[in-house]
Amino acid sequence: MNETKPSFVTAADAFEGWREDIHTGSPPVFYPIGSGELARIEVGPKLVTLIGGAPGAGKTAFTMQAAVDALRMTPTLRALVCNIEMTPAVLLDRQLARLSGIDLATIRYRRFTVEHADRLDQGLNTLETLADRLAFVKPPYNLDNVAASADAFRADLIVLDYIQRIPPPGDHGDKRGSVDATMNYLRQFADADVAMIVVAAVSRGKDSKGRSTYSGDALTLASFRESSELEFGADDAFLLVPDEDETVVLRHLKARHTEAKDLVLQFNRRCQRFEVAGDQRTGKARKSRGKLQSALRAAWDRTPPADDDAGGPQGFDEFREFA
Numbered sequence: 001m002n003e004t005k006p007s008f009v010t011a012a013d014a015f016e017g018w019r020e021d022i023h024t025g026s027p028p029v030f031y032p033i034g035s036g037e038l039a040r041i042e043v044g045p046k047l048v049t050l051i052g053g054a055p056g057a058g059k060t061a062f063t064m065q066a067a068v069d070a071l072r073m074t075p076t077l078r079a080l081v082c083n084i085e086m087t088p089a090v091l092l093d094r095q096l097a098r099l100s101g102i103d104l105a106t107i108r109y110r111r112f113t114v115e116h117a118d119r120l121d122q123g124l125n126t127l128e129t130l131a132d133r134l135a136f137v138k139p140p141y142n143l144d145n146v147a148a149s150a151d152a153f154r155a156d157l158i159v160l161d162y163i164q165r166i167p168p169p170g171d172h173g174d175k176r177g178s179v180d181a182t183m184n185y186l187r188q189f190a191d192a193d194v195a196m197i198v199v200a201a202v203s204r205g206k207d208s209k210g211r212s213t214y215s216g217d218a219l220t221l222a223s224f225r226e227s228s229e230l231e232f233g234a235d236d237a238f239l240l241v242p243d244e245d246e247t248v249v250l251r252h253l254k255a256r257h258t259e260a261k262d263l264v265l266q267f268n269r270r271c272q273r274f275e276v277a278g279d280q281r282t283g284k285a286r287k288s289r290g291k292l293q294s295a296l297r298a299a300w301d302r303t304p305p306a307d308d309d310a311g312g313p314q315g316f317d318e319f320r321e322f323a
Contacts, residue, residue, distance in 0.1 A: 031157060031195055032073045033066035037263055037276045041236070043070060043157070045193040048186055048233060050254075052200045053240035058248060059199045060086065060161055061094060061272045062240060066197060067159050068095050071130040080155035082137035082146050084165045091136070092127065094272040099123040103270040143168045143185055150194065158189065162199040163230070183233040200230055202239065247277060 030044040043049050043066065053059045060083065067079050083091060097104040100123030102116055112120060135153045137146055143166055150158055160166055168181040190196050231237060237254035248267045252260040264277040 031070040031077055033070050034073075034276075037280065040258075040261065040263070041066075041238075042258065043197060044195050045156070046190050046195075047235045048183075048190050048196040048198060050198050050200055050230060050234035050237040051240065052202045052238070054202060054242075057240040057242060058267050058269075058274070059240060060091075061098075061267070062250075062274055063159055063161060063197050063199055064091055064095060065098060065272075065274055067157065068099075068127075068130070068134070070157060071133055072126070077157060078133045078135075078153060078155050079157040079159065080135050080137065080146070080150050080153050081159045081161070082141060082149075082166060083159075083161040084141045085161070088136040095127060096120075096123045097271045098273040099126050101271055104272055105270070141166055143182060147185075147189070150189075155194065157195040157197065159197045160186075160199060162201055164201050180229040183229045187233050198230075198234070248274070 028042075028044060028046075030042055032039050033041055033043055041049070051059055051063055064081070067081060071077050071079055081091070093107050094104060096102070097107050100107075100116075100119040102112075102119055102123070106112065106116070135149070135155070137149050139145075146158065146160070146166065149155075163182055163186075164175070164179055166182060167178055168185050170181070172178040172181050186196050186198060231254065234254060235256040236252070236258075239251040239253060241249045241251055243249050243264070246267050246269070248265045250263040250265055252262050254260065264280050265274045266277045267274050
């Protein structure tokens with residue numbers, strides 16, 4: 001048996017270089033994917049950002065919005081998208097809906113009228129300005145082709161949608177082994193100064209009543225399908241969880257370099273657009289407030305009217321401004 005040769009560095013040896021970097025080093029490079037709260041999501045070289053969610057949660061819509069807006073906000077950025085389910089034309093239809101505000105059904109069936117002309121031109125012009133910096137992987141949808149296409153296109157950002165369907169080189173026995181290997185390769189891509197946005201399918205979890213569901217309480221970091229390597233290999237891991245009406249909570253389950261903080265979004269499905277919601281409390285907090293307000297209103301309704309001269313309590317509509 002060969003004896004293992006020790007390999008380590010002491011803190012004392014590392015200290016001088018580290019201290020110099022603290023004083024004179026540059027901060028990490030990031031590619032912003034939006035303004036305001038969306039700017040907190042770190043996408044950049046050496047980072048793997050994982051986005052999961054149930055079928056229909058809006059994973060593709062969110063990641064394509066992120067990629068296109070990153071291109072808009074960083075004029076030198078080049079992005080490569082590997083989507084195994086939608087053609088480039090379908091993906092561009094969705095971005096045209098988002099950027100123009102014209103509903104996707106109108107765009108899909110080409111039912112334009114004169115009233116759409118200005119918005120249509122605006123959306124088309126926006127996409128045209130970045131078209132030469134955006135590319136789409138054609139079949140075969142495997143990691144060999146992704147790597148070769150990224151090199152040929154000189155991509156700074158790669159979007160994989162989704163990881164469980166993009167096989168790595170070689171034979172890995174089963175689906176879990178294949179996904180493990182894929183994530184290992186993606187870490188190598190990131191280490192080569194490429195930004196990775198990776199979409200992943202998730203499995204149903206058990207809610208508090210033991211039911212199998214995709215609900216927010218049931219989905220955790222362990223919900224990413226096929227592999228614990230997904231959790232380990234990602235720098236940040238998010239889950240898109242439908243909440244109320246068009247509200248979606250982007251749950252920040254893992255943050256390797258920052259504080260994990262959930263983000264409440266509004267998802268306009270007609271135009272395939274995500275926007276930051278005004279109320280940034282998560283679902284439970286917002287629902288709790290709704291119950292409290294309902295209880296307060298019910299209590300107020302049971303309260304006898306106060307004598308105006310006695311200076312009765314404020315009405316509910318005035319009080320709730322301070323709730």
